[in-house]
Amino acid sequence: MAKNKTIYNCQNCGASHPKWQGQCSQCGEWNTLVEEVVIKEMKGLGARKTFSKTEVDNKLVSWSQVKSKKSNDQRITTQIEEFDRVLGGEGKTKGIVPGAVMLLGGEPGIGKSTLLTQVVLKIASQKLSAPIFYVCGEESPQQIDLRINRILTKEHKKISKNNLEFVTTIDVDELVEIIKIKQPSLVVVDSIQAMTTSELSGAPGSVGQIRESTDRLADVAKRLSIPMFLVGHVTKDGTIAGPKTLEHIVDAVLELSGERTGELRLLRTLKNRFGATDEVGVFKVDEVGLAEVSNPSEFLLENAKTTEPGSATACVMEGTRPLLIEVQALVVKSQLAMPRRVGRGIDLSRIQVLSAVLQKHCHQPVDYHDVFLSAAGGYKVTETGIDLALSMALVSSLKNKPLPQNSVFIGEVGLLGEIRKVNYLERRIKEAKRLGFKKIYSKETHGSVRELLKQIGF
Known part of the structure; x- marks a missing residue:
């Protein structure tokens, strides 16, 4: 039998409180607590999960079983030099680390979806063992197709349409199951604020929904070594919407900035577990999308x-x-x-x-x-x-x-x-x-x- 439990989460830092209070005791912000209902299964008193020897062995990985291949050799290049520069790597081998979860934030209309669509098209033009998933959280597949047709150039003509599949669900549990079954080469979730789980009562975009959705997607990405991009909204002060724990869950936090009316776009790393955080990629807006600026000076x-x-x-x-x-x-x-x-x-x-x-x-x-x-x-x-x-x-x-x-x-x-x-x-x-x-x-x-x-x- 399921039991409902009410908690109050801080929208600023994500801290949980058993009852409502005016000020968050963790970060000190006022009026940031939001009520959330968590559905938990009832367990017997003293109930404790036990493991068999086989289950324990499955959870242990010996160092000798881990691939000794250098991480740089495993990186997936996006063929967009300015983008690969920001993701990190050594020498000519730069790009996406398998299993990495990357959060891309920026102002509305700055070009987040356009940039990731260009990345998807570049990777889709390579030989792939499985298709790329583009999760349509805010747009329909037809709308994304319009953007793809605008971006497509002569260099993209070799792309097989079978290399790209659209996922039309915002239920994170359904998405996780689809990823487990299909095991795509890359997943793009646009956006993480649109994802929900039925185990929480909050609306899409609430602190609990964002945290749980990110946590579950990061877990499946790590287990299956599938790289994943999450598009994130920003608040009025320019910070990524959602709890601060969101940035701790992911491996890299990227920020696309610039004046909406100007040509220049800068891609920065605020956090990167697999590369430097002091790199910047420079792009300019043109009639097709975002073009690389190899000589920004x-x-x-x-x-x-x-x-x-x-x-x-x-x-x-x-x-x-x-x-x-x-x-x-x-x-x-x-x-x-x-x-x-x-x-x-x-x-x-x-x-x-x-x-x-x-x-x-x-x-x-x-x-x-x-x-x-x-x-x-x-x-x-x-x-x-x-x-x-x-x-x-x-x-x-x-x-x-x-x-x-x-x-x-x-x-x-x-x-x-x-x-x-x-x-x-x-x-x-x-x-x-x-x-x-x-x-x-x-x-x-x-x-x-x-x-x-x-x-x-x-």
Whole structure:
């Protein structure tokens, strides 16, 4: 006989509570507890599961029985270099690890389904022992077929339609049984928030449903060594929807980011058990889907106007990859009592600090001016290695005088106006020289912003 048990799960951290309370005792967040009903089978008092010797032996695996093959040799390449770079591996052998469960998150409309459809088509063009499953949680097979026809190019003509099968269930228990019977080469679940289990009473997308669905899919993926991609929604603050335990269950958490109205898309790893977490893949949106950008620096500087006042070139790091970008500044006299500081792709507090440093230590009169700073191309910058370029662009706009041609500015600016060394400086300098920049200003050439401004005639 089944017995219903009511628990209260925190939507923020996933912690369970026996009764409702205003604040979660684990993470401290308020009003995040949601009621869930768990159906459990009644067991006799003192009931305990026993195992036979055969059952015990089946659960033990000797090290000598484990394949000694290197994990890199087992990886499945997607033939999309930027995607394989993010998944990890060594040398030319990069890609998907069998049995790995990967969660892909991103803003609505950013291109998650499009990117995974391209991955599926690339893998489907290879010789497969079993078909690929695409679980239609939010779209019908006909709608996915429309996207496939849009993405299909000449290189995909060899694809056998038998290599791709659509699964039209959102019941995770049914899906697990189908996977056990068919044992596909790859599974894509779009999306995990659409999956449900009848053992929980919560609606699709609730904390309990997401956690249980992910747990059961991860279990079957590990048992059968079937790689799996889960598409995840994000909340208002950009975090993946669902309990935090969701990210602990999966092997890799990938994030696709970028401005929805812009061309650029960045694929980052927030977690990766089988590779580095400091790699980034760069894509651009075209009429077909997402195209790889093998040389992102040239792409980001394609429309740069570095000969105009207020424009400067910076070199930032995305993981271990140096990228050259253009930063632009606009400084105008303010008509307000409190001048404005506005940033696009740049942290506002960083703009305020740099403005104060230029005012105090470089004697630049920015206090009565509105300051607008932007990273061209919709690129979002979080590291401090862009400080020097922002400062120079700001002064260039203030003086209405362009910076020296073919120049790159690399460095962090301290509160005393000094230029500080940044990580991977040699790698940044090498990338700048490769693209033909002859004047590279950094900690190695100047000790302070004031000294640099004086040297270039500002």
